[in-house]
Amino acid sequence: AQSVAQPEDQVNVAEGNPLTVKCTYSVSGNPYLFWYVQYPNRGLQFLLKYITGDNLVKGSYGFEAEFNKSQTSFHLKKPSALVSDSALYFCAGADSWGKLQFGAGTQVVVTP
């Protein structure tokens, strides 16, 4: 069985400040972890994924994520947030068959 958890319903950050969105996972075997972003009235867009290898994964739009096996975490980060980063962010874990288990989502609000 696998699951992911996003402990924060909402994250507020000022434009230009670092942004972190937290995710923890519980999976058996090698974890396949993903971050997706959803803008209002749109489908989910793929940001980045971790399969194996480097613990720091770089993705789209300046986002990166840090995989930490000892803490079973996969936090999404951006060094300098933009107002346009305001959206709903989902962490997801996949089993070996590719079926995704999503976290509940974290709303990011970036204020000017």
Place this chain on the structure above:
Amino acid sequence: NAGVTQTPKFRILKIGQSMTLQCTQDMNHNYMYWYRQDPGMGLKLIYYSVGAGITDKGEVPNGYNVSRSTTEDFPLRLELAAPSQTSVYFCASSYSTSGGNAQYFGPGTRLLVL
């Protein structure tokens, strides 16, 4: 290359009515998925397909049916609509079911059952 397209964008159904949500992808992906998104609940997998003629249940299949006659199309059928099926429905596709492959999502269908 349109990616994953879904129709309709929005629909209101009366209790007991039926409808089909359409999903088409032009990326030649073998693997397709249907999810529903409820507020604060993330996405739940309804059904998935690993290729034409092959479908399987996901986490929340009750009240739904699917078919996959072609690689491109993966319609979701609602029979006897119930208020509990009010949700936003997303179709997705991927190159394979290997855990490391990203899924690509359509824009969604918002369904209201009254």
